[in-house]
Amino acid sequence: MTAAPRVALFATCFNDTMWPDTPRATVSLLERLGVTVEFPMAQTCCGQMFTNTGYVDEAVPLVRAFVDVFGSYDAVVAPSGSCTGSVREQHQWIAERSGDSGLAREVEQLTPRVHELSEYLVDVLGVVDVGAYFPHxxxxxxxxxxxxxxxxxxxxxxxxxxxxxxxxxxxxxxxxxxxxxxxxxxxxxxxxxxxxxxxxxxxxxxxxxxxxxxxxxxxxxxxxxxxxxxxxxxxxxxxxxxxxxxxxxx
Structure with missing residues (x-):
């Protein structure tokens, strides 16, 4: 029997701090579609705030933390295009710039498994109608x-x-x-x-x-x-x- 894929929620620090209803809704939605979602408590910022303002070296520990927290999962789902974009487009460059070849390899292996919510629903689950109702x-x-x-x-x-x-x-x-x-x-x-x-x-x-x-x-x-x-x-x-x-x- 094939084991069910391990799926993690990357809530993002912005959502966790100011808009917790969004990650909650993400979990409710995915569970309704039959996905078991884990929430790693050690997760933190993706590092974009450092990177986008020129503090690239300060982002390295956050990239390393992201790999440590999410590296074992089959899929990581985030309700944020911005943070998903940072992970997929910036982490590799940050890791390579740091000179840590091991970190760069881990990032390369992980980033294809990181998905923005709509990508995960349509491309991975193959679902368009998620059973929602919103008469507005x-x-x-x-x-x-x-x-x-x-x-x-x-x-x-x-x-x-x-x-x-x-x-x-x-x-x-x-x-x-x-x-x-x-x-x-x-x-x-x-x-x-x-x-x-x-x-x-x-x-x-x-x-x-x-x-x-x-x-x-x-x-x-x-x-x-x-x-x-x-x-x-x-x-x-x-x-x-x-x-x-x-x-x-x-």
């Missing part, structure tokens, strides 16, 4: 890392279109960045707010009740602007909508 008008914002770094394509839209009751409307200029960009929003606040305001305007134009994305960091920026404009538009992570059912609505 929704528009989807493709975050930059999921769109350009991971190239998730239309996987999130495939999943959303299969949700019962949903009214999914196209977002104008959807591929334009929302302006968050991590530390970009702090270093270039005025530009960030201008970009976010454009995104918020396009969302309002759709008449959507809810804006959905695969990264809570971007939703925090967009949602904050929409709240200040009293737009009446909720921000929800993709995992929360896909986990929503008639019995347990988001």
């Amino acid at each position: 008008r929704v528009t989807y914002h493709p975050t930059c890392h999921s769109l350009r770094m991971l190239r998730v394509g239309d996987r999130p839209q495939q999943l959303l279109r299969a949700v019962r009751g949903i009214d999914l409307v196209e977002l104008p200029s959807a591929t334009e960045c929302c302006g968050f960009g991590g530390t970009f929003a702090m270093k270039n606040a005025d530009i960030s707010v201008a970009m976010g305001s454009d995104k918020a305007r396009h969302i309002r134009e759709t008449g959507a009740e809810v804006v959905v994305a695969g990264d809570n960091s971007c939703l925090a920026h967009i949602g904050g602007l929409l709240d200040r404009q009293r737009a009446g538009v909720r921000s929800l992570h993709l995992a929360q909508i896909l986990a929503s059912t008639e019995e347990d609505p988001a």
